[in-house]
Amino acid sequence: MSTRHASRAVQREPPSTVVWPESDQMKRVGQIYDRLLEAYGKQGWWPADSSLEMIIGAILTQACAWENVTKAIRNLKRRGVLSLGALDRIAQLRLAALIRPAGYYNAKAAKIKAFVKHVKENHGLKLSRMLTMQLPVLREELLSIYGIGPETADSIILYAASKPVFVVDAYTRRLLLRLGLIIGRENYQTIQDLFARSLAPDAGTFKEYHALIVEHAKQRCRAKPLCDSCPLLSMCSYGKRIAGTMS
Numbered sequence: 001m002s003t004r005h006a007s008r009a010v011q012r013e014p015p016s017t018v019v020w021p022e023s024d025q026m027k028r029v030g031q032i033y034d035r036l037l038e039a040y041g042k043q044g045w046w047p048a049d050s051s052l053e054m055i056i057g058a059i060l061t062q063a064c065a066w067e068n069v070t071k072a073i074r075n076l077k078r079r080g081v082l083s084l085g086a087l088d089r090i091a092q093l094r095l096a097a098l099i100r101p102a103g104y105y106n107a108k109a110a111k112i113k114a115f116v117k118h119v120k121e122n123h124g125l126k127l128s129r130m131l132t133m134q135l136p137v138l139r140e141e142l143l144s145i146y147g148i149g150p151e152t153a154d155s156i157i158l159y160a161a162s163k164p165v166f167v168v169d170a171y172t173r174r175l176l177l178r179l180g181l182i183i184g185r186e187n188y189q190t191i192q193d194l195f196a197r198s199l200a201p202d203a204g205t206f207k208e209y210h211a212l213i214v215e216h217a218k219q220r221c222r223a224k225p226l227c228d229s230c231p232l233l234s235m236c237s238y239g240k241r242i243a244g245t246m247s
Contacts, residue, residue: 022197025181029198032179032232033205036212039231040219043211051160052127053082058155059111059147060102071101084125087116111147118145131161139165150188158210164203166195167210171217178221178238 020028048054053073060069075098076082081090096109116125122141123129130138138161142153154167168191176182182191199205220226227239 020180025194026198028179028181028235029195031235032175033199033209033212035231036216037208040212040215042208043215045207045211045214046155046159048159050082051131052084054160055115055127055156056082056112058152058159059115060099060108062108062152063104064102068101068103072099072105075099075101084116084119084127087112088120088125107147114146115148135161135163135165138163154192158203158206162203164201164206166192166199166206168192168195169210169214171213171221172210174217175213175221178225179232179236180238 046054046057048057056076057069057073060072073082079098081087081095081098087095092109092113095112096105099105099108099112102108118141119125119127119130130141133141135157139153139157142148142156143150148156151167151169154165157163157165158167168188172191173182173184176191176194177184181194195206195209199209216232220230221232225239225242227233227236227243230236230239233239233243
């Protein structure tokens, strides 16, 4: 799930001047989920055949459109190197060539090799041992690995380990800013805490919610939004203003 374009859009938009009280914020977080689910249906994300494929995808999708990630993963599958053992053995330059469609291929190859090395040295190349750790311990360990930041770590925890942590990406920031739930200067943890307070800690719900936000950002809440057909329009002063100028 690439957030490249969303990141630029959020940076250009001014901070919100209308932020709802905490009790209303929590209520609206639930309402947003219900409306997006009704509008788009279940997303069934993350599309991967294994936990390892999901993790490699999470690394490759950094600053990359998803269709290019799928091309890179397809290359790995065709060459028979989408396993921890094969990724451990393959030369980094060769790996970089295979994932070239995902962009920044040299840097991403180094990140993948760093992840594989960590699993080898700490878990004997047994990914399941790592993913079954308690959530706080797993998150701390993932963040200690070169090239894995909070968003990538939480994506791995949620989608590969199926543990309830909410993934905050640039699409999430854009949506909450426009809805007046943040002012635009909040850090990652503050936004994540908003979802943690507002929703029951359920991995299935968190997966669907995150995927629905991404789908909504692609279809309607774009850098140049299509507000007149938005399922959240009635609760979005930003959208009402945009829709009004287009009418």
